[in-house]
Amino acid sequence: MGKHILLLLLGLTLLVSSLQALVCFECGNLNSMGICNFRTAVCYAHPGEVCASVLTYKDGKFVYGNQSCAECSGRTVEHGSLIVSTNCCSATSFCNIVRP
Numbered sequence: 001m002g003k004h005i006l007l008l009l010l011g012l013t014l015l016v017s018s019l020q021a022l023v024c025f026e027c028g029n030l031n032s033m034g035i036c037n038f039r040t041a042v043c044y045a046h047p048g049e050v051c052a053s054v055l056t057y058k059d060g061k062f063v064y065g066n067q068s069c070a071e072c073s074g075r076t077v078e079h080g081s082l083i084v085s086t087n088c089c090s091a092t093s094f095c096n097i098v099r100p
């Protein structure tokens with residue numbers, strides 16, 4: 001009896017911790033409307049990873065981007081008229097949603 005309760009608790013703990021895992025949108029290519037048109041998926045962030053999105057803007061307009069689970073450092077880099085902005089978040093699952 002006691003053993004069963006322990007097993008049940010263990011099972012519940014595993015279930016809860018898997019529910020708490022950080023899940024992110026994964027997309028190889030988001031178009032200018034923010035719609036994923038290549039490799040749409042979700043990913044589970046491993047330890048050290050967070051939800052990331054890389055967004056490219058031209059003349060202030062969103063042109064394309066991608067989303068992933070990654071070791072991420074937020075930064076914005078200018079390449080001529082293109083601005084490439086790397087965003088990282090881990091507050092909630094799917095926080096790397098892109099709404100252009």
Ligand SMILES: *[C@@H]1O[C@H](CO)[C@@H](O)[C@H](O)[C@H]1NC(C)=O
Nearest residue numbers: 027028054065066067068084
């Ligand atoms: C996202 O785009 C950036 C910049 O183009 C690239 O360096 C990175 O590898 C891409 N990541 C994925 C997951 O496609």
